[in-house]
Amino acid sequence: MASGGPVIAVFTKNRTNPAYTAARLGAERTAVRHGARIVHYVPQRPDNVEEQTALVEQAIAERPDAAVFVPVHVTAMDASVRKLNDARIPAVNILNRMDRGEFVSFVGSDDYRLAREIAAHLFRHIGGKGDVVIIEGIDAAITATERLRGFRDVAREWPDIRIVASRSGEFQREPARRAMADLLTEFPRLDGILSANDLMSLGAIEALEAASRRIPIIGVNAVPDAIAAIKSGKLLATVDFDAMKIACIATEAAVRHLRGEKVPRHIELPVQVVDRTNFRPWDKPFEERECPRWEDVVR
DSSP, X not given: OOTTSOEEEEEOSXXXXXXXXXXXXXXXXXXXXXXXXXXXXXXXXXXXXXXHHHHHHHHHHHOOSEEEEOOSSTTTTHHHHHHHHHTTOOEEEESSOOSSSOOSEEXXXXXXXXXXXXXXXXXXXXXXXXXXXXXXXXXXXXXXXXXXXXXXXXXXXXXXXXXXXXXXXXXXXXXXXXXXXXXXXHOSOOOEEEESSHHHHHHHHHHHHHTTOOOOEEOSSOXXXXXXXXXXXXXXXXXXXXXXXXXXXXXXXXHHHHTTOOOOSEEEOOOOEEOTTTXXXXXXXXXXXXXXXXXXXXX
């Protein structure tokens, strides 16, 4: 362990998604509380495999005591994780679960269940019938594939709901805006929009406003801009899939492991649908949101 407290390398996917800004903040706040230090490794190009691969090599050379790791691609980073393992740098996997490599723990939420819950919320809102489109994430992320599976599975349980199209918004605002603009051209009438994260929802809302259309839309993450959109009536609802809280717990898991404490192999944080009836606890910037207590999450 480095003198002056452990050094923890935190790998996130990009600097464009506010969820990862929140994750970095959560890691830093937890590290300070435990006398640790965070070093961030973030690709300049969003979700870039080559850059994250090089960043892992850089981190190994700099010898952190532990790592908190979200892969930019759920399989393409397998070799890099093996290198972390070979270097005996214990790692905690967050958000996108990897099937290969050795990890102290995985910390995340149930993407399939949250997608089912938020989709059903939209379907109830539109009266259980209508034409719905999906703005999905990227195949490289298990969060995207599980949310898409949840959206599609719950839609099959509503006989009058029709999923008429699905387009990738790449988990980014501008690609989602373009995808939504194309969908609005292709479908003169739509009754609802399922979006796999808030950033894409905000991009889709820009396309809706440009076309002077109002269609109920949901998101995932409960980022501050999404809460503002809920307050203004532009976003129907989101889900408290909170990357900051997940990173808080993951960083604490890394610290506890370094202290020799036993850490669960799987830590799942609960999720909640957030809409105009209950948004107030989330109506604050990330800097004012609290990290969860370890004892409240790990029982």
